[in-house]
Amino acid sequence: MPRFSVIVPCHRVQAYLPECLDSVLGQSYRDVEVIAVDDRSPDDCGAILDEYAARDARVRVLHLPENVGLGRARNAGLAHARGDYLLFLDGDDTLTPGALRAVADRLAETGDPDVLVYDYARTYWWGGTRRNALAGVLAQAGPDTFTAAGYPRILDLLMVVWNKVYRREFVAAEGFEFPPGYYEDTPWTFPVLLSARRIAALDRICLHYRQRRQGSILSTTSRRHFDVHEQYERVFAFLDARPRLAHWRPYLHRKMGEHCLDILAKPDRLPPADRAEFFRRTAELYARLKPRGARVDGEVAVLEGTWTGYRLRRQAARAGRGAARPAKAARQGGGGRARTGWALLPARRSPDPHLVVYSASAHRGLLGDPAAVYHAARRIAPHLRGVWVVRDAETAALLPPDVEHVLAGSRRCAQVMARAAFLVSDVDWPATSAKRPGSVYIHTHQGTPLKFLGADLRDKPGARLGVDVPRLLRRADRWDHSLVASRHSELVYERAYPCRFASARTGSPRNDVLVNGGAGDFRRRHGIPDDHTVVLYAPTRRDYRRGGHVDRIDVARFAADLGEGHTLVVRLHPSLAAGPARGMGLTELARRGVVLDATDEPHLPDVLLAADALVTDYSSVMFDYANLDRPIALLADDWPAFRASRGAYVDITAEPPGHVAYSYRELARLFASGRWRDEESARLRAAFRSRYCEFEDGRAAERVVRTLLLGEPMPAGPVRLPGQPTAGREAQASA
Template sequence: MPRFSVIVPCYQVQAYLRECLDSVLAQSCRDLEVIAVDDRSPDDCGAILDEYAARDPRVKVLHLPENVGLGRARNAGLPHATGDYLFFLDSDDTLTPGALAAIADRLAESGDPDVLVFDYARTYWWGGTRRNALAEVLAEAGPDTFTAAGYPRILDLLMVVWNKVYRREFVAAEGFTFPPGYYEDTPWTFPVMLSAGRIAALDRICLNYRQRRQGNILSTTSRKHFDVHDQYLRVFAFLDEHPELDSWRPYLHRKMGEHCLDILAKPDRLPPADKAEFFRRTAGLFRRLKPEGARVEGEAALLEGGWAGYRLRLQAGRAGRGAARRAAAARRVAAGRARTGWALLQARRPLDPELVVYSSSAHRGFLGDPAAVHRAALRIAPRLRGVWVVRDAETAAGLPPDVEHVIAGTRRCAEVTARAGFLVNDVPWTGVPAKRPGGVHIHTHQGTPLKYLGADLLDKPGARLGVDVPQLLRRADRWDHSLVASRYSELVYERAYPCHFASARTGSPRNDVLVDGGPSDFRRRHGIPDDHTVVLYAPTLRDYRRGGHVDRIDVARLAADLGEGHTLVVRLHPALAAGPARGLGLTELARRGAVLDATDEPDLPDVLLAADVLITDYSSVMFDYANLDRPIVIHADDWEVYRRTRGAYFDLTAEPPGHVTRSQRELAGLFTSGRWRDEESARLRSRFRSRYCEFEDGRAAERVVRTLLLDEPMPGAVRLPGQATTGRGALTSA
C-alpha cells in the first residue's frame, strides 16, 4: 500500500501536463501512486497519460467515456486509490521538490491526522512567484494537531482541495465526494475541515499554483457561476445532517455572502445582464439560510438591501476610492513640495560640522559598516552627534537605546540631511538634498566585490534588470571617500563607479570584530552545544532566475550527511528573507531542529564568529569570513552560468579561499573525509586573505573616525604608495 494516492484529473492541459506529472514522479519520496483521469479531453492529454503509464508502473490511467467535469473526475479516481493519503492535484499545477517527503515526515510527526494543510505559491505566466499571503496561519498553527473549532483561523485559508492531503480511511468513512458544477471545492472542503478530528499544518510551500495568462475556468464569463448557490446549499445540508456542527452556521452564512459578493464584484465573472439576477438569488438564499438571532456585519450586510442599493454603494465606493486616491496624490505632492521647501530653507543655514547622518541597507537599521563607524565615533569623539535615517517606525523600534533617528521622507529627515557635515552610507543615497559645498559623503560599500557592479553592469543586461545605471552613477558622484579593504577592491570600485571620489584604504569597519576574534552570543542564544562544529551555509542570489532563488543544495540532506556533532546554520540573502525561498523547506526544517535558520539575525558578524566553517557560492560574505582565518568551502556547481550572466571580476574557482565542490556528493565527501580543514585549505585561505583582506587590521572604524571625521592622523598607520598621511583624506588615494 503506497503512502500517497495522487489523483490528477485532466482536461485540455496538454501544454502543462508533462510538467505536472514530472514534478510528482521525480519526488524523492517514491512511495506513491498516480491515478490520472482523462476527462474525455479533446487534446493529447490521454496519449500523454498513456505514455507515462507505459514507462512508470506507479501511473494508472482512467479514460472516461464522456466529459464529467473536475469534481466528478476526481470522484472517478477515488475507488482506485489504495494509498494511506489522498492528494488531489490539478493537472496544470506542480509539486515543489521534496514536497512529498516533507509531507510524509510531518504526517509521521503528527501521528497520521485526518487532514494535513500545507502552503503553496502562485506562479505567474510571466515568471513571477508569490507566496500565499496568509502563510502565517500555518506558521502560527504550531506543531500539535487541532480541530477547526480549536483553531478556526485555519478556515481563513483559501478553501480549495489541493492544499491538503486527506487520510483515505477518514474520507471513506465519512463518504465525502465532489459534486458537479463550478466551485466544487466548497462543499468538499468545509465538511471535511469541520468533521476532521485531527488536523495538522505544514509551514512549507509544497505546491506551485499556476496562474495562467487567461486565468482559470473560474475566471471565465459564464452563468455557471450561479452554481455557487447550489454548492453552499450542499454545505448547509451537511450541517442539517450533523447537528453537532450547528455552531458553525453563522460563520458559514457570512462566508457564503462574502464569497458570492466577491464573484459579483469581479468584472470578468458574470455577464452584465445577469448580475442583478445573481444578486437577488444570493440575497434570497442569504435571508433563507440566516441563523436565528445572527448579526450580519461587514460586507455581507449589503445583501440585506436591494440591488439598487447595492449598486449605489458600489458606485459610491468606487467614487470614494477614486477621490481618496486623488486626495492622497495631492497630499503627496504637497508634502513633497513642503519637504523640498524645507530642505532649501535648511540649505541656507550653515553645515553642522559635528553632525553625522548614518544609513545602512536602504534605511533598514543599525547595520554594517555605518554602525561600526558610529560605535567608534561614540568612543573616540563623543562630541560628534550621530543621527540615523530609518525607513519607518518599526525599524526605529529596533535601534539600540539612545540612538537618535529620523524617518526617511519626513521634514525632520530633510532638515538633518541638509545640515549634516558628514553622511555615511553603504548604498547610494536616495531622497537626500543636493550635495552642499563642504559636506562630506563617506561610502562604505557592502563588502568586497566579486560580481559586476555599477557601470560594469552595462554589459550584462540580465544582471542590470531594474537597475538604472546612469542614476546610480549620478548618486555616486556625491561620494567623497570610498572605503576599501584591499587594492583589489580599490581598482574594482574606481572602474565600476567612474566618479570623482578618493579611495580610502581603511579596511571594512564592520570586520574589525572579526579580525579581533571578538565574542559571539549566537551559540548560547540558540542552544548550540559547545562541542558542535557549526557549519554556516550562506548562498547568494542568482540573476539568471526571476526572484533570485535557486536551490543549489538540499540542506536537509546536507545536515544528515554532516551527522552528529554538527549544527548546520543557513543564512539566505536578505533579499530572499520575505519571499518564498524559506517556505520551500527551510522554515519547516528549522522548526524540526534539522537546521538553524539565521536569515533574520540582524548582526551578521555574530553569526560569522559562531561558525567553524563557511559554505558559500559567490556571496561577498566569503571576504568577511576570511578575516577569521577559518575554513571556507566554495560550492560552485553553476559557476559558468553565474559568471556569464552576472559577471565576475576574477575566476573564483581558480583563486578560491578553500576547496571547491561542484556537486552535493562532492560536498558531502569533503566533510566526511575531513579535507575541508586540511593543509591545502589553509594554504588557499592564506593566499586569498593576503590579496582581498589587505587593509583589514581591526582598526578600520577608528581609522575612518580619526582621518575622515576628525581630520587628524591615525596613530601607527601603515602607509601604502599613493596615500596621504594627514588631513581629511589621510590613508586615501585619488
C-alpha cells in the same frame, strides 16, 4: 630591435590600466616593446606596471621621482625607445584587436613612411561606441603616401598624438619632443605633420578613445587652460625657424583662434573670474601672430572685437536656444532643485561640523559598516552627534534608547541631512535626499565585490533588470570617500563607478570585530552545544533565474551527512529573505531543528563568529569570513552560468579561499574526509586573505573616525579602542 615601441604614461588610471596593457600585450602581432612610465601616480599604477613587467619581458617600467605631467612623461619613455616606430597610448585607452598587425602591414605596403595616421572610435562608459566623425579623411587619402601640403585635409583630424605611429629615426632627426603643460599634443602634432616627407593613412579603427563619464583632465576647471597660448607660441616659433613652412601661417592662425574660442565656449574649462582675461590674452596673441594681409572672417572675427562684444554675442545665442526649449523641461529642472532637502533651510547656513548622519541597508537600522563607525565615533569623539535615518517606526523601536534617529522622508530628516557635515551610508541615498554643498559623503559599500556592479552591468541585461544604471551613477556622484578593504576593491569601485570620489584604504569597519577576535552570543542564544562544529551555508542569488532563488543543495541531506556533533546554519541572501525561498522547506526544517535559519539575524558578524566553517558559492560573505582564518569551501556547480549572467571580476574557482566542489557529492565527500580543514585549505585561505583583506587590521572604524571625520592622522603603533579586545593578528601599517 622591436618593430613598435608603445609608450604608455600613467597617472591616476589604475582602474583602466590593466585593460590598456592587455590590449597591447594580447595583440596577435607580438614584435613590440611597452615602455610604461609611472608619472609618480598616487594610486597603484606603479605596482600594476611592475606586476606586468614581472610577467612579460616586453614590458619595461620607468618610475619617475616626481610628477612631471603627460608631455614630459612621454619624453621619458621616448628616451628609452628602441623600436622602428613609436606609438603613444594613454593609460585609459586601448588598442583594438588586430590593430598592430594592420598597422605593420600598412607600413610595409607604403615603404615605411615617416608617419602613419589611423582611425579611432570614442567608447563611452555606458557601452556605446562612435567612430571618428572625420573618418572619411582617411578613406579618401588614397593608397599612396603624401605630404600635408599635398593633402591638407589630413590636418582637419583631431590634433592628438595617439592616432598615429611615427618612425623613430624621423623623430630623432627632427628633435621632436613634448613640452610641459596642457594641450601638449598641439606643438607636437602640427610640426610633425608639416615636417613629414611621407605620410600614409590607414582607414581602420585601431584605437578606442575612452570617454570618461566625468571627462578628461582637459574637462577640469582650471587656469591651466591658459597653457594653450604658450603651446601655439611654440608652433609659430617652429614655423619661424623654417621659412619653407611660412605659407602655413594663415591656416594655423585661424586654427589657433578656433581652438581658443572653443575652450572659452565650454562652461567647465575656465573659472568665471578668468574668462575675460583669457579672451583678452587670446585676442592679443591673435593680433600679434596675424600674418600680413590675412583675411579674418567667420567665427574668429570676434577676436578683433572686445570682451563685451563677445559676451553679448554669446548671450544672444543662448537666448535663442532658450526660447526653443520646452517650458515643461525648465519647470521640471526648477522643481527638482526645490525638492532637495537642503533647500528647506536658508542657503547661507553652514553645515554643523559636529553632526553626522548615518544610514545602513536602505534605512534598516543600526547595521554594518555605518554602525561600526558610529560606535567608534561615540568612543573616540563623543562631541560628534550621530543621527540615524530609519525607514519606519517599527525599525526605530528596535534601536537602543540612547540612539538618536529620524524617519526617512520626514521633514525632520530633510532638516537634519541639510545641516549634517558628514553622511555615512552603505547604500546610496535616494535622489530626493540630496547632499548639501560643503558636506562630506562617506560611502562604505556592503562587502568586497565579486559580482559586476554599477556601470559594468550595462552588458548584463539579466543582472541589470530593474537597475537604472545612469541614476545609480548620478547618486554615486555624491560620494566623497569610498572605503576599501583591498586594492582589488579599490580598482573595481573606480571602474564600476566612474565618478570623482577618493578611495580610502581604511579596511571594512564591520570586520574589526572579526579581525580582533570578538565573541558573539549567537551560539548561546540558539542553544548550540559548545562541542558542536557549526557549518554556515550562505548561498547568493542567481540573476539567470526569475526571483533569484535556486536550490543548489538539499540542506536536510547536507545536515544529515554532516552527522552528529554538527549544526548546519543557513543564511539566505537578504534579497531572498521575504520571497518563496524559505517557504520551499527552510522554514519547516528550522522549526523541526534540522537546520538553524539565520537569515533574519540582523548582525552578520555574530553569525560568522559562531561558525567553524563556511560553505558558500559566490557570496561576498566569503571575503568577510576570511578575516577569521577559518575553513571555507565553495560549491561552484553552476559557475559558468553564474559568471555569464552576472559577470565576475575574478575567477573565484581559480583563486578560491579553500577547496572547490563542483557537485553536492564532492561537497559531502570534502566534509566526510576531513579535507575541508587540511593544509591545502589553509594555504589557499592564506593567499586569499592576503589579496582581499590586505587593509583589514582591526582598526578600520577608528581610521574612518580619525582621518575622515576628525581630520587627524592615525596614531603610530597598535591602538586599541576602549572596551575592545587585543587584535587577533598583528596590525598592519596605518593607511
